[in-house]
Amino acid sequence: MKKLLYSALAVPVIFTVSEAQVLKVKKITVAEEVVEAETKGETKEVFEEDIKITRQIDIGEILSNLYPEINHIRKGGTANDIVIRGFGKDNINVLIDGARIYGACPNRMDPPIFHMSTPQIKEVQILEGPFDVSNQGSLAGTVNLVSKDPESGLGGSLGFTGGSFSYMSGNLQVYGGSDKIKALFGISRQYSKPYKSGEGKRFTEYPTGKSAYKDSEKKRTAFDITNVWGKLSISPNQENEIKIGYAYDNFEDVLYPYLMMDAVYDRTHRANIEYINRSLGIKVSTYWNKVKHDMQDKWRVSSIEWTDGTKSTRGYMMKTLAKTKTYGFKIEKEYRLKTVRIKTGIDGYLRNWKADNELMALDNSGMIPDVDIKNIGIYLKGDKKINKWVVSAGLRYDKTKSEANKNSLGSANRGIYDQYYTSYDLSKTDSYISGNVIARYKLDKRSSVYLGFGHTVRVPDPAERYIALKKPDPSAMTPDDVPDWVGNPNLKPVKNNEIDAGFEFYKGTIGLKGNIFYSKLKDYIYLDRIKDNTGTLNAVSYQNIDAHIYGGDFSLLGILTETVSLEVGVAYQKGKKDKGNYTDSNLAEIPPLKSRVAVKYDNGAFYGLVETIYSAKQEYVDSDLGEKTTKSYFVVNLKGGFNLGERIFVGGGIDNLFDKNYYTHLSYLRNPFMAGTKIPEPGRFYYVNFNWVF
Template sequence: MRKLLAAGLLVPAIVSFSSGQEIIKVKKITVAEEISEQETVGETKETTQEEIKITRQIDVGEILSSIFPEVNHIRKGGTANDITIRGFGRDNINVLLDGMRIYGACPNRMDPAIFHMSTRQVKEVRIQEGPFDVENQGSLAGVVNLISKDPEAGKGGSVYFTGGYFNYLHGGFDAYVGNDLIKVLVGYSKQYSKPYESGEGKKITEYPTGNSAYKSSEKDHTAFDIDSVWTKLVITPDNDNEVKINYAFDEAKDVLYPYLMMDAVYDRTHRVNGEYYIKSLGIKISAYWNFVKHDMQDRWRVSSNMWASRGYGMRTLAKTKTYGAKIEKEWKISGVQLKTGIDAYLRNWRADNTLMSLDNRGMIPNVDIKNIGAFIKGAKPIGNIIVSAGLRIDSTKSEADREALGTANQNLYSSYYSNYDLSQTDTYLSGNIVARYKIDKRSSVYVGFGHTVRVPDPEERYIALKKPMTKPNWVGNPNLDPTQNNELDAGFEYYKGLFGIKGNIFYSDLTDYIYLTRISPVAPPETKPATSYQNIDAHIYGGDITVVGMLTDTISVEAGAAYQRGRKDSGNYTDKDLAEIPPLKTRVALKYDNGTVFGQIEGIYASRQNDVDSDLQEKETKSYYVVNIKTGLNAGNRAFIGLGIDNLFDKNYYTHLSYLRNPFQAGTKIPEPGRFVYMNVIYRF
């Protein structure tokens, strides 16, 4: 593979075929969503087709992290990168697929929501930063919506292939057929890789040590093997009605997570969603169902050796399913553009764990989260000012099943909490207001305030994991209160000729922020401390800036930077720094594009992170700087070939989110890939 790709360096430049079926469009919205086709209230940014297309396209999380300095990925292995935005991660940001809620089944987020739609299915990614989303419950600090491709009229499709270092292969096809009445899209993709090597020439499977180390026979084990199939049906009986029905199935096998103590034997996902839109009435009705089954074990680690008869020392079999529906209506009353809606969903999560001889059935004890909510949002131009606002009310019930607990973990709650209830109902309001002053058609300044609420997830309230010997147990806190975010955002965008600059700052005041803690037992049989969660007050602040410009008709430059800082204001701590806050990150890209040939060289720099939480034994991370190059050529009207080299100088480096704070002890730090050469080929028929 290396020889093949090295030979490809001799091929003249290469890159993306600009078809709507072949690219991912990314739009970033800083403070509020679009309110009409004519006006927007919020900064938006769309990447070029070539910029997205000529990437390794291993997963969406890594793509977003490479483009936006304020987005960072959490490196657990070769794929399935979770993301943070402005220092917020996990359930503090909503990740939706076609507006559908989906949740991973792994308690350690091996399978984050963004992993459950392959790159080849994605048409557009919409990123909305801050607490300005009232259309979806729980968007505490942002929402990311992955929108899938639609079929086209006529007949056509594409076949594609990507090959790269470390035996990375990604191939498949999509095809569509249709007319004005009915259109159908089907697709299949496969991704496969061996463990990548870091800049110091070590496989990532060589980094875990002790009982977490991989067996010598497994250090070249498959890093991931993923099959995805999908289909989408669009029915348009007339100009006023449209129906969309979408189904997808993904199976990820042999996915290695050196960052953790176990790996995924398989992760299977079914997704179904439908949508009915009546244009003349401005009514959209949608419904969805998804199911994820996840099996993780230590069968490829040294820790399983003493349990050879059953093949593993520890295992978690987890399942999650989500049902949901939404009705939305667009209005225009007295010049005010309005949108109203009501939605509901049910999230169920169960995880059964075996740890050595301990029966931890109900590690996540068959938890149901039921939510019903309603919202209204609107915007009105007043001269050069656009004022937008939104309001949402929710009622959420969280309930765990005590009967799901096993023999080892059935007494954990009563051992650490004198009073608790396994059923909680939370009712709360969210809302925002934004004012934008338009200097001219392209330039503006804005300020916005948002208040959002996020209910504790099933793990934070109800996880129950008995650990062997003196290792701390892991128990949720059933008494947790929902987290509230009161945030102020301000920013600008200014354009002069072929140059532009955009900037944003924010201050997020967090009440009852959910944070790790260590607690002592209050009653037998437990005598050792446990890892749990507490509500603290905290704040996160920061900002980002982007400069873009055309130097000539064919050469452009883009530069961006983002910084955030998190601090504790109350709670059980000795160190005021919040954990897992990425440091300053910058990106500079020089691009060439004459419509046929595309080329890009970019540099990404992250500063040293000294502001770490010593209470959680978080470690400092060194600064790094890497250079990536991409090039491409449209080969006629139907084909292209692309080539890229990430980490050109083969640097050995780590991002700050490269290891698990497993809690109160550092997990295995996972370096980023070393020099990675890859080639993309697509033929459209």
Template sequence: MSVRSTQGRACFAARPLPYLISAALYAVVPSVLADNNVQTFPTIVVTAPMQESPLTVITDPKAPRQPVPASDGADLLKTIPGFSTIRKGGSNGDPVLRGMVGSRINILIDGGQIGGGCPGRMDPPTAYISPQLYDRVTVIKGPQTVLYGPGNSAGTVLFERDFKRYTTTTASFEGSLLGGSFGRNDQMIDARAGTPDVYMDVSANHTHSQDYEDGDGNRVHSRWDRWNVDAALGWTPDDNTRVELSAGKGNGQAAYAFSSMDGAQFLRESVGLKFEHDRPDAVFNRIEAQLYYNYADHVMDNYTLRQPDPASMMPMPMASDVDRRTVGGRVVASFDWSETWKLQAGIDGSSNVHTGRMGGPAGGMLPYYRDQPRHRDARMGSLGAFGELTWQLAERNRLIGGARVDHAQARGYDLTTTTSSTGMGGMSMGGGMHMPVSLVDASRNDTMPSGFIRYEHDLAASPTTVYAGIGHVERFPDYWELFGRHVDKSLNSFLKLQPEKTTQLDVGLQYRDTNLKAWVSGYVGEVHDFILIDYPSGMNAGQARNINARTAGAEAGLAYAFNDRWKADTTLAWAWGENRTDHQPLPQMPPLEARFGLTYDTGVWSVGGLWRIVAAQHRVAVGEGNIVGQDLGPSAGFGVFSLNGGYRINRQATLSAGIDNLFNKTYAEHVNAANVGLVGYVNTLRVNEPGRTIWLKLDVKY
């Protein structure tokens, strides 16, 4: 029996959730289809989320979108102008915003943080996020807010659920089914019920895909299977008070074309407690407080989703199990002095501990990894205080500014006292000898200020807003920069790596009327002590080091309704970076990208096209990169054309479909990870993107 068929049976037996979800949807769809009334809806398939206000994009993660609706948080973010994704396989890519990755993008899930555990970044925070379980995703680009934690030099991303107090006893339901090429099948339910005093929400999803094929028909090691269940119980004693207890759990597997191991487990456990109280007509008009606990337990191995390669560096079955526990909280108070002054101020903080253990499968040559004790290698935390003020200078003029200060600390365990040329805790000498080194524990801490100020002006002659803002943010080195797979884990490196300091100017324009929505934004930044990763080469180990850098870029978007049925949209994104210390380009900068969309929508059915054009990238720094990947050399430009359509069956049910990469183009994004060349798979320089992909999605809501 093949490995794949065995896994399929195991998945069926161990994953009852998707089949329960499917049964629930099939039970509800017939009654939904009985209502034939039609109502005006927004565009069925989202192809280009637009900037709604200065530097802010808000999008509905439940809405169908092209490319094929997202399997994780990074998949959704890549549809927003300014974002790219570093592909490693079929799922769990790493988001890139304006050429920046990792902790430069501050990602919050219902106000809390979750950190991955893999030293090789197999499980970024977005790997634990199922976008369709949230009601709204908000992106704030640049260091233009201080409300949501430290380090947001590239931007802030908020995955949020909406709440409105029930006025009567009410129940609601949302669900979706998705099927597509390469065995793709997703199911989602979101059931909510409540009275004026209490409410309960239960949401769940499952997503699955087999290996996809690139445009040449070559199979890419990329299959995945994932599920999540989240629930919340709330108490609303009056219109102004809410207390909510939430809990969630998820797990899954993902195959990787970029690594000698796959993700055999992505266990997530979450618990949260929220309190909100409004005080209408008072100066001190709102208080918010929350506590959260997020746990990620990630297993990597070379035998669950592949067969160990006897000719590789890991010829026998091996596994590594890493986890991270994050505990945090936040308190925010809002003050409203008429329409002129508004202030939000508070404190936030988090602490996390990272551990790991290694071994092999039960009954193998190596000890069973689950029987091994966990080894703690890092503890990190931060505590911050912040305030953000909006000053309405005049009817059409606003000044928004904020400041925060964060105290961050880290403790490393078993750091080497001598820089290792092998990255394994010993220095290689001639004849296979190793210089013995001692292991020590060490701590470090830094206090880091951040702030911004932005001026916004509404033009009197047209519905136009112009703005300019300057922000400064200091970012403490993250786990991967201090202890990750590609850096030197020595005492000297741990103490020497400095916080990153970004000062950036953002300017732009927003226009919106009945038929036209348009925006353009540009930025230029100076980064002192930018943290650059030099990847291993030959006998040299990788290392993280500080450089000085300059960044610049622009994004623009336009959506125009020719009439009630025809609409066109286009977006543009460009990012640029320079390593001023070494006088060469910053690595892993995505090239210029443009998207052109055209949609015909009758109110009942729609059809549309999306043409994505990406320029070649010749500004590279080979062997250098970030905590996720490195520059592999120049990349060619490409164009991809996709089609989509939809049918509004009635007010409660919508059917959407798409063909991504219609002409079966073979291509790879410039920032994609390197392909490791697995047995049975065609090797390519970078992990290639999927070829022609067909998908069909049913959404129901009542």
């Protein structure tokens, strides 16, 4: 055990689920991805119990609890979106097996990280900052969810988690085959009722007014999720391998009190093929995915009667049916040019998004007006060792075309662009260069310091440029009704120029890591309130501003004895506007200082953990968006479990031990056209886990 614990200080893996069934989270800082194995040691490792005895509801919440620099956006019982260092939405790339995937909901009910269940994941790779030239638009970070591969032989696993608020989750995975051909199949189910907060209220009791849930629906299903996946691996010899993967996700009855509608269903198909030639250093991949998303207010008071007295005869007052699909490919080649290791690549993708909205009697077809984003890019990156230095650099060129189909607009929103803009173009082509350079100095075999600079560009997404939602007749409106919501076709791509610096230091059984960053944002895309050409009607839209975000994080791992270890992490970031149409200079949705301290006991048979998470009060808020301060909170979680032999684990835990009623700073939507309902975190949550590897 002592040897196992000491190895936590030497390898770049954050946590695993079990020795036979591994789930890892790898946090990569700046130069780690491009340096040789012996120069790594970037992060700590915590073993199987950290994930195996969580509630395992979704990976976004798991990452937020583990890393202070990652925060989750609480919309309901699941589907937690993530924010890294104060950057969210499309400012960070979320990939699945290196493939792009996008949610269909215009308000991100189904964020990309939601489209892979925890049992499918082998590894989560997190690269913070603008240092990823392998993927277009990685403005402030990249998160890649890597699925499990099939193994030779015959085996599998069976897992179950049950807990408070009727939460149940189960999964079965089986694999089999030879060294030349092998396959994996898995299925999982998740179900829950609405959780209660620390004050004893269901989360369905928090929305008020027209957004309130009907009394008959406050105890209904919070989510019902089925995931099915499979992967086939063909290896005719040691040098060549083909992987073929497919997954289907069906999310039903998912409640989002954070918003004004809920998801009746969200259905996703994902497929990918990857070919690897190890002797030539070539990897070729292609992928396809599509999402169909139906959201309505059928369970809300608004579905019965609008604020002006209008009554519904169809069971809903608001509905959006949205579809998105993505096709892509990537070709990579690794080689050496004397003492320089180089990787070159070309990739491309097509993203299509269409959403049709009905609001009262208005036909807002083309709310997302059948937008195509087509991208092609080439990139080059390399690294070289010079004595104790490792110098790496990357360069990327992209050409991206964004185009909306005006013919997809319905009768209500057909003239919305003409109403708010005197000149615009629904087709835009952007060409741009991204790149980075990083220098790392090795203090000894494991310790180092580094300094890096990165420049990255992100093209506006389809909603930011082209969304078109027309409100009802202004004479029928009340102050809490929605204004128009119109994209800005004239938006420029946002550019990030960032400096990162940090260190990692290892001495005996203690590991320290720290990182600071300063991000200078040019043409940052930000919410705006605009008037129409007559100066009478208003809309929510987007503007380009200049801004900056800075901060840092620090972590410590200490092996105190052969059975006891300590983990400490803390992160802080702050954002300010520099230029644009605003009165308050604070950037919205910037999480405050957050820390995590955990003490663990592990003797091989029994595992226990006491974990505390603290978040400071957030006082730096954007009054232009009606953002409010958030109080500090401090919660305690307990976890424990037994290994019954080498194949069975039984565990459990209590999250929010003292049943605190608290909110994260990202607990409500700042966008002023929405309800703005604050959603508290779950109250005391008991759960048990069972896992059998066979």
